[in-house]
Amino acid sequence: xxxxxxxxxxxxxxxxxxxxxxxxxxxxxxxxxxxxxxxxxxxxxxxxxxxxxxxxxxxxxxxxxxxxxxxxxxxxxxxxxxxxxxxxxxxxxxxxxxxxxxxxxxxxxxxxxxxxxxxxxxxxxxxxxxxxxxxxxxxxxxxxxxxxxxxxxxxxxxxxxxxxxxxxxxxxxxxxxxxxxxxxxxxxxxxxxxxxxxxxxxxxxxxxxxxxxxxxxxxxxxxxxxx
Amino acid sequence: xxxxxxxxxxxxxxxxxxxxxxxxxxxxxxxxxxxxxxxxxxxxxxxxxxxxxxxxxxxxxxxxxxxxxxxxxxxxxxxxxxxxxxxxxxxxxxxxxxxxxxxxxxxxxxxxxxx
Numbered sequence: 001x002x003x004x005x006x007x008x009x010x011x012x013x014x015x016x017x018x019x020x021x022x023x024x025x026x027x028x029x030x031x032x033x034x035x036x037x038x039x040x041x042x043x044x045x046x047x048x049x050x051x052x053x054x055x056x057x058x059x060x061x062x063x064x065x066x067x068x069x070x071x072x073x074x075x076x077x078x079x080x081x082x083x084x085x086x087x088x089x090x091x092x093x094x095x096x097x098x099x100x101x102x103x104x105x106x107x108x109x110x111x112x113x114x115x116x117x118x119x120x121x122x123x124x125x126x127x128x129x130x131x132x133x134x135x136x137x138x139x140x141x142x143x144x145x146x147x148x149x150x151x152x153x154x155x156x157x158x159x160x161x162x163x164x165x166x167x168x169x170x171x172x173x174x175x176x177x178x179x180x181x182x183x184x185x186x187x188x189x190x191x192x193x194x195x196x197x198x199x200x201x202x203x204x205x206x207x208x209x210x211x212x213x214x215x216x217x218x219x220x221x222x223x224x225x226x227x
Numbered sequence: 228x229x230x231x232x233x234x235x236x237x238x239x240x241x242x243x244x245x246x247x248x249x250x251x252x253x254x255x256x257x258x259x260x261x262x263x264x265x266x267x268x269x270x271x272x273x274x275x276x277x278x279x280x281x282x283x284x285x286x287x288x289x290x291x292x293x294x295x296x297x298x299x300x301x302x303x304x305x306x307x308x309x310x311x312x313x314x315x316x317x318x319x320x321x322x323x324x325x326x327x328x329x330x331x332x333x334x335x336x337x338x339x340x341x342x
Binding site (some may be wrong): 001002003004005006007008009010011012013091092093123124126127152153154156184185186188189 | 232233263264266315322323326
């Protein structure tokens with residue numbers, strides 16, 4: 001009987017691909033953001049509102065992941081920016097290889113911003129690095145304010161929490177302050193923005209956050225945007 | 228439920244290593260899973276059983292070591308276990324800390340039987 005020490009990361013291969021993607025995004029000045037949430041928290045709607053605020057000159061790209069259907073890509077393609085749907089079949093998350101393959105179709109194109117809308121799931125996507133600059137987690141007020149405590153993994157890895165659908169606050173028993181507190185308990189440094197895609201509330205904060213990250217990435221600041 | 232894919236990666240890595248030792252066969256695999264890794268232990272056990280059933284790997288035992296979330300306080304330097312969530316430093320009460328363990332998803336070792 002012989003014990004052979006391995007001591008390696010199980011997701012080694014994904015990590016390798018993610019490192020390559022990150023290197024490439026850095027070199028090309030692409031700000032890559034990985035949006036993660038439960039199904040129905042409003043990732044696609046937030047992206048729709050976001051895309052509508054960019055000028056046609058800006059090179060904004062979107063990859064959107066789902067188990068089935070091209071529905072989200074069709075919704076997002078209306079804004080005139082390149083969009084690709086990644087249908088995973090049954091897989092509950094996107095991985096580095098899927099991103100790498102999808103980007104082959106855009107080879108040679110310069111991307112200022114790449115939004116990745118992950119598969120709706122608060123668990124598995126947190127394990128897969130996609131080479132992004134930041135993970136962003138969405139939490140809608142129709143969910144529980146204890147989500148950060150129930151799913152600490154993603155809330156501790158995300159740099160930004162976007163609380164969505166805040167226009168519904170008068171109608172739901174969601175304790176906004178408690179939600180913020182729970183998120184900070186799991187991740188003291190997490191940034192928090194509250195938005196409503198229905199009324200446009202908070203969208204300026206969200207756009208400012210993106211603009212700041214783009215500035216850090218060395219890309220030009222986006223032109224003035226309207227909600 | 229991405230544990231099937233993860234179990235598959237682990238088995239493949241184990242098999243790859245075994246192939247470097249001609250004649251030997253795999254009997255045990257050691258895995259380390261952190262609380263924050265996003266991997267559920269029960270689901271991972273199930274995935275190993277489902278993948279190996281009826282194959283030459285069916286008898287392979289999988290030992291899963293779980294790692295609690297640990298943090299180091301940036302204020303007073305104390306290292307503490309912060310579970311199941313909540314990261315107030317028990318020493319000084321500060322919330323400012325850095326994660327030092329709990330995010331692992333590692334293949335620790337394989338054990339092979341030789342002829």
